[in-house]
Amino acid sequence: MNISIMKGDQLHHAVELSDRIFLKQPEQPSMGVSFPPIFSPGISHSYGAWDQDKLVSFMGFVPFSIQIRGAKLNIYSIGSVCTDPDYRGQRLAGTLLEQCIHHAEASAASLILISGGRSLYTRAGSRLFGRAYRFRLSPAVIEPLRTATGKQVNIRAMQPQDLFDVHRLMEQRDAGYVTTASELNKLLDASAYSNVIRLEQQVLVAEEGGVLTAFAIIAVPGTVMTPSRESTLVEWGGSPEAAALLIAGAIQSFNLTELTVPLPWQDNELAALIQSAGVTPENIRNDGTVYLVSGPRLLRQLAPLLPDGLIQAEGEHGPYRLTLNNEALVLDDEGLLSLLFDPESSYRTNGSVTFDPIPLPYTAGLQYI
Numbered sequence: 034m035n036i037s038i039m040k041g042d043q044l045h046h047a048v049e050l051s052d053r054i055f056l057k058q059p060e061q062p063s064m065g066v067s068f069p070p071i072f073s074p075g076i077s078h079s080y081g082a083w084d085q086d087k088l089v090s091f092m093g094f095v096p097f098s099i100q101i102r103g104a105k106l107n108i109y110s111i112g113s114v115c116t117d118p119d120y121r122g123q124r125l126a127g128t129l130l131e132q133c134i135h136h137a138e139a140s141a142a143s144l145i146l147i148s149g150g151r152s153l154y155t156r157a158g159s160r161l162f163g164r165a166y167r168f169r170l171s172p173a174v175i176e177p178l179r180t181a182t183g184k185q186v187n188i189r190a191m192q193p194q195d196l197f198d199v200h201r202l203m204e205q206r207d208a209g210y211v212t213t214a215s216e217l218n219k220l221l222d223a224s225a226y227s228n229v230i231r232l233e234q235q236v237l238v239a240e241e242g243g244v245l246t247a248f249a250i251i252a253v254p255g256t257v258m259t260p261s262r263e264s265t266l267v268e269w270g271g272s273p274e275a276a277a278l279l280i281a282g283a284i285q286s287f288n289l290t291e292l293t294v295p296l297p298w299q300d301n302e303l304a305a306l307i308q309s310a311g312v313t314p315e316n317i318r319n320d321g322t323v324y325l326v327s328g329p330r331l332l333r334q335l336a337p338l339l340p341d342g343l344i345q346a347e348g349e350h351g352p353y354r355l356t357l358n359n360e361a362l363v364l365d366d367e368g369l370l371s372l373l374f375d376p377e378s379s380y381r382t383n384g385s386v387t388f389d390p391i392p393l394p395y396t397a398g399l400q401y402i
Contacts, residue, residue, distance in 0.1 A: 034082055034083065034084060034089075034123075034125070035082070035083040036080065036081075036082050036083075036125075036128055036129065036132060037080065037081065037083065038077065038078070038079070038080055038132075038136075039077040039079045039080060039081050039091075040077065041074050041075060041076070041077055043077075043081070043088070044065075044071075044072050044074075044077060044079075045065075046081070046088040047071075047072060047079065047081060047088060047091045047093070047113070048063060048064055048065035048072050049088075050088055050089075050091055050115055050117065051064040051065075051072075051091065051113045051115050052064050052065075053117075054115035054116075054117075055113070055115065055229075057231075057261070058231065058258055058259060060257045060258045061228060061231060061258060062224075062228050064113060066223065066228075067223050067224065067225045067228040067229070068093070068112070068113060068223065068225055068402055069219050069220070069223050070095045070097075070400070070402060071093035071095055071112065071113055071402055072093075078094045078095060078096055078109070078136060079091065079092060079093045079094045079095075080092050080094060080129045080132045080133060080136075081129070082116075082120075082125045082128065082129060084120070087117075089116065089117040089119075089120040089125065090115070090116040090117065090120060090125035090126055090129060091113065091114070091115055091116075091129070092111060092113075092114045092126065092129040092130065092132075092133055093111065093112045093113035093114070093402055094109055094110075094111055094133045094136065095109065095110050095112070095402055096108075096109055096140075096142070097109070097110055097210050097211070097400065098210070098211040099208060099209065099210055099211065099393065099394065100204075100208070100209055100210075100211050101207070101208045101335075101338065101391060101392060101393070102207060102208075102337070102338060103337040103338065104334060104335050104336070104337045104338050104391075105211070105334065106143055106144060106331075106334050106335070107140070107141045107142045107143060107334065108142055108143065108144045108145065108146055109133070109136075109137050109140075109142050109144075109145045109146070109326075110145070110146045110147070110148070110396075110400070110402050111130075111133060111145060111146070111147045111148065111149075111154075111402075112147075112148045112401070112402030113402065114126055114129075114149070114153075126153055127153060127156075127157075130153065130154070130157055131157075133145070134157065134324065134326070137326045138326055138327065138349075141330070142326050142327075142330075143325070143326055143327055143330040143331035143334050144323055144324065144325060144326060144331065145159070145323065145324040145326060146321060146322075146323055146396055147159050147321050147322045147323070147324065148320070148321045148396070148397070148401060148402060149321055149322065150321060150322045154322050154324070155322065157324065158324055158325070158366065159322035159323060159324040160322055160323060160324075160325075160366070160367050160370060161318045161319075161322055161323075162318065162319050162322065162323040162370055162374050162375070162393070163297065163298070163318060163319035163374045163375060163393050164297075164298040164316065164317070164318060164319070164375055164376055164377055165295055165296060165297050165298060165316075165317050165318065165319055165320075165395055166294075166295070166296045166298065166300075166304050166314035166315070166316065166317070167293065167294070167295050167296075167314060167315040167317050168293070168294040168295075168296070168304075168307050168312050168314050168315075169263075169291060169292075169293055169294075169312070169315075170280065170284060170291065170292045170293075170294060170307070170310075170312060171284075171290065171291060171292075172284055172285070172289070172290070173311075174281065174284070174307070174310040174311065174312060175281045175284055175285055176281075177309070177310035177311060178277050178278065178280065178281040178306065178307070178310045179278060179281055181277065181306050181309045181310055182274040182275075182277050182278055182306065183274070184241075184274055184275070184278070185278075186239040186240060186241050186246065186247075186275050186278050186279075187239065187240040187241070188237055188238075188239055188240075188278065188279060188282040188286075189237070189238060189240070190235070190236065190237060190238075191221075191236035191237065191238045191248065195238055195245060195248075196214055196217065196218055196221075197214055198238075198245040199217065199236075199238065199245070199248045199270070200212070200213075200214045200217050202245065202246075202247065202248055202270040202271040203217065203268075203270045205270065205271070206270055206394070207299045207392045208297070208299065208391075208392040208393050208394050209270075209394050210394060210399075210400045212400070217399075220399050220400065221234075221236060221250075221399070224252075225399070225400075225401050225402065226252065226265075226267050226397055226398065226399070226401040227252035227265075227267060229401070230252060230260065230261050230262040230265065231258035231259060231260050231261045231262075232252035232253055232254060232255065232258070232260050232262070232264065232265070233252065233253055233254065233255030233256075233257070233258075234250060234251075234252055234267065235250070235251050235252075235253055235283070235287070236248060236249070236250050236251075237249050237251065237279050237282065237283060238279075239271070239272070239275035239276070239278060239279050241272075241275065245271070246271050246272045246275045247269065247270065247271030247272045247273075247275035247276040247278075247279055248268075248269065248270055248271060248276075248279070249266060249268075249269045249276055249279040249280060249283065250266070250267040250268040250269070250398075250399060251264065251265070251266055251267060251280075251283045251287075251292070252264060252265045252267055253283070253287045253289060254287075262293075263291045263292070263293050264287070264289045264291065264292045264293065265292070265293045265294075265295070266280065266292065266293065266294045266295065267397075267398055267399060268398045268399045269303070273300075273302035273303040273306060274306065276303055277303060277306040277307065280292065280294065280307075294307065295317070295320075295395055295397065296314075296395065297319065297392060297393065297394060297395040298376050298390075298392070299392035316377075319393060319395060319396055320395060320396045320397035320401075321396055321397075323370065325350065325366045325369070325370060327349045327350075328346045328348070328349060328350055328351055328353060328366065328369055329346040329348075329349065331369075331373075332344055332346055335373065335391060338388075338389075338391055339388060340387075340388055343355050343356075343388070344369070344372075350365070350366050351364060351365050351366060351369065352364065352365060353365075353368070353369045357380075357385040357386060358385045360385070362380070368380070372386065373390070373391050374390060374391055374393055375390065376390040378390070
């Protein structure tokens with residue numbers, strides 16, 4: 034068995050294997066269409082296991098950068114992990130994961146985000162992370178949301194000419210993937226997460242005085258695929274009030290009986306508007322799991338958001354030492370991730386932490402792989 038990094042001209046084998054494993058309905062678009070960051074031509078970072086000239090296991094591995102206020106994280110994301118049924122039980126996926134981790138260690142990446150939490154990943158050290166709200170909205174919230182916002186906007190479907198305005202609104206978020214307008218254009222067309230849950234992606238925009246002030250990307254039932262999940266908000270940006278009106282408008286326009294709205298914890302203004310409409314959120318973790326590639330590297334990349342010299346790392350995976358209220362703390366990787374990214378971390382509940390938790394985007398969004 035040969036384990037190697039994929040070459041650009043080999044990716045069609047990965048598309049064929051991924052389609053065979055993941056597509057549950059013939060109407061679903063090919064994985065090669067839904068996930069251009071994994072399968073498009075270019076320098077591949079993904080790995081495969083080959084039995085002679087047959088690809089029998091694959092792990093998509095894609096580099097991203099995440100902008101968080103004044104800091105930038107270099108990360109990898111893992112997705113489209115699949116093994117031919119005839120080759121399962123040989124620990125091929127585990128070997129591919131080891132290669133991806135070594136690849137990340139040799140790069141400038143600090144984290145690996147994984148769209149899954151099965152034992153394959155947790156055994157290697159991946160962990161739950163962050164916090165989010167999950168709201169389940171019914172048509173009963175339409176009027177309360179409209180009343181709570183206290184404004185009126187013009188709601189319409191996004192047009193190609195709106196691309197730069199939508200991109201502008203995406204860049205204004207507290208935490209988001211760094212994406213050019215050209216990349217955004219491809220991701221909007223790919224509809225990755227919507228295709229996975231077998232829904233049709235719709236993009237609505239809100240205008241106020243002829244200016245785009247919000248957008249909402251929503252996965253709703255279509256006419257081609259049988260949905261595997263309820264309608265879902267995939268991504269939003271801009272004014273929270275205008276976004277709330279977009280959500281209310283989507284429920285009405287698409288005749289939705291239920292709309293799931295996941296929001297990372299920092300989207301507290303939009304969350305408050307939804308709660309004011311009488312909806313109580315479920316407190317959840319961010320989607321998937323995270324692997325800490327290098328603690329010192331993570332701290333360097335987050336330095337603009339952290340008190341200078343507060344956390345000292347003694348190795349790539351700790352221990353990490355800091356002093357809070359004259360009490361010395363020693364943390365492992367899990368403790369560091371909790372302290373940094375979880376607003377409900379036990380290290381914060383006693384009031385000893387004075388710096389803000391660091392926001393991350395909700396990972397089951399437009400850049401989902």
